[in-house]
Amino acid sequence: MYGNNRGSFGGSGFGPSAPVESGKEYEVEIEDISKQGDGIARIEGFVIFVPETGVGDKATIMVDKVMQRFAIAHKV
Secondary structure: OOOOOOOOOOOOOOOOOOOOOOOOEEEEEOOEEOOOOOEEEEEOOEEEEEOOOOOOOEEEEEEEEEOOOEEEEEEO
16 A cells, blocks of 8 residues: 555656756756746756846856756856
């Protein structure tokens, strides 16, 4: 009854892990702008918000915080 791993929180938490890690640098291209004005980059479809960037910008970013569905980063 217990430990059958058929629940929604199965063995590995809430789903696939993020393809980025906090404290690491990545090369990205800004694809869109959020409602708050931050640039939006994507790595393997995972959304990363990057303040002070615009569409078409290519930047080296450092990830500050990784959440379940998105990350927040800054330009290096």
